[in-house]
Amino acid sequence: MSTRVGVLGATGAVGQRLIQLLAPHPEFEIATLTASENSAGKPYREAAKWRVNTPIPDAVADITVVDTDPSAMPNDVDLLFSSLPSNVGARVEPTFVEEGYIVSSNSSNGRMDDDIPLTIPEVNPDHLGLIEVQRDERGWDGALVKNPNCSTITMVPTLAALDEFGLERVHVATLQAVSGAGYSGVTSMEIIDNVLPHIGGEAPKMETESRKLLGEFDGAAVTHHDAEVSASTNRVPTLDGHLENVWADLTDSPTTEEVAVAMEAFPSIDLHSSPEQLIVVFDDPARPQPRMDRMLGGGMSVSAGGFRETPHGVQYNCLAHNTIRGAAGASVLNGELLSREGYL
Ligand SMILES: NC(=O)c1ccc[n+]([C@@H]2O[C@H](COP(=O)([O-])OP(=O)(O)OC[C@H]3O[C@@H](n4cnc5c(N)ncnc54)[C@H](OP(=O)(O)O)[C@@H]3O)[C@@H](O)[C@H]2O)c1
Numbered sequence: 001m002s003t004r005v006g007v008l009g010a011t012g013a014v015g016q017r018l019i020q021l022l023a024p025h026p027e028f029e030i031a032t033l034t035a036s037e038n039s040a041g042k043p044y045r046e047a048a049k050w051r052v053n054t055p056i057p058d059a060v061a062d063i064t065v066v067d068t069d070p071s072a073m074p075n076d077v078d079l080l081f082s083s084l085p086s087n088v089g090a091r092v093e094p095t096f097v098e099e100g101y102i103v104s105s106n107s108s109n110g111r112m113d114d115d116i117p118l119t120i121p122e123v124n125p126d127h128l129g130l131i132e133v134q135r136d137e138r139g140w141d142g143a144l145v146k147n148p149n150c151s152t153i154t155m156v157p158t159l160a161a162l163d164e165f166g167l168e169r170v171h172v173a174t175l176q177a178v179s180g181a182g183y184s185g186v187t188s189m190e191i192i193d194n195v196l197p198h199i200g201g202e203a204p205k206m207e208t209e210s211r212k213l214l215g216e217f218d219g220a221a222v223t224h225h226d227a228e229v230s231a232s233t234n235r236v237p238t239l240d241g242h243l244e245n246v247w248a249d250l251t252d253s254p255t256t257e258e259v260a261v262a263m264e265a266f267p268s269i270d271l272h273s274s275p276e277q278l279i280v281v282f283d284d285p286a287r288p289q290p291r292m293d294r295m296l297g298g299g300m301s302v303s304a305g306g307f308r309e310t311p312h313g314v315q316y317n318c319l320a321h322n323t324i325r326g327a328a329g330a331s332v333l334n335g336e337l338l339s340r341e342g343y344l
Pocket of ligand 1: 009013015034036037038040068108150180181183184326
């Protein structure tokens with residue numbers, strides 16, 4: 001039997017991707033959609049300016065969008081995917097969890113809280129155990145689980161693969177697609193023929209979230225990884241797919257071939273949305289590229305290439321689809337993990 005799910009913030013860039021991924025999903029069935037009061041009361045096809053590259057699923061188009069409030073939920077919904085602006089998420093996500101809902105959220109609020117799991121299922125599935133800590137400390141019946149920021153999730157699987165060589169320090173510069181800013185985020189006048197060398201709040205997210213994701217969970221708390229991470233974030237005029245230049249300083253001195261083998265061998269996880277090959281490695285130093293490689297593994301693979309030895313470790317480029325692996329797909333995958341681990 002499939003699990004009935006809802007999408008909070010269903011009309012936005014990530015919300016539309018969630019619907020695209022959830023409509024054909026074998027384990028989940030979309031039961032309810034929420035958005036702001038501007039959209040509530042309208043059929044989804046009217047409320048959402050549909051921009052995803054497949055038609056609005058028939059089963060969703062005529063659903064009436066409701067307010068983002070627990071009282072508007074049908075009784076039989078077990079799991080909610082949240083793609084609300086973080087200030088809205090901070091206010092309303094706890095109200096759903098207090099009512100017993102399990103929320104798998106994209107929004108940045110709470111990601112760094114000690115008792116909120118920040119999870120990439122292939123990297124740190126055990127951190128889901130923080131749910132018990134969260135329930136004890138907050139008295140919640142439900143649970144709140146986060147996936148990381150889209151630029152963080154692009155590099156962290158590659159860093160996890162490098163950890164066997166002693167990860168000491170990371171420098172990263174990003175080239176991030178416009179869809180990462182949401183539908184009303186960056187105007188054409190700002191971005192065409194241009195690069196924006198600052199994305200508010202993005203660098204600190206990469207610097208902190210990556211250390212939590214790579215940290216150790218001992219059953220009570222996560223000890224963050226001690227590698228130093230410093231980031232410079234840039235918005236570029238691509239539609240989808242964040243490309244990142246990474247410098248990783250390592251204790252050991254692996255060859256570029258050993259680095260490539262470690263990344264290629266880093267295991268995926270046996271969940272519906274996880275790709276067979278988590279990290280796709282290119283020999284061609286001019287790959288990965290956003291337009292060519294963002295849909296690898298259905299948009300859920302990370303790709304890497306351009307490996308060069310440096311005096312302190314290795315330099316390389318990595319790429320992931322920011323609204324699939326970096327947002328909606330990441331949330332759906334966390335939902336699948338929650339289901340497999342018996343939280344629904
Ligand atoms: N885009 C990405 O690549 C990406 C990646 C990772 C994480 N995220 C995070 O995911 C979240 C959503 O991002 P997005 O890019 O999808 O944003 P977006 O395109 O602006 O969509 C925002 C959604 O939230 C709804 N909403 C806005 N204000 C609301 C309110 N007061 N009450 C209830 N619903 C409200 C909107 O509904 P209306 O249509 O009715 O206004 C819309 O459905 C953000 O927290 C973002 O940081 C995004």
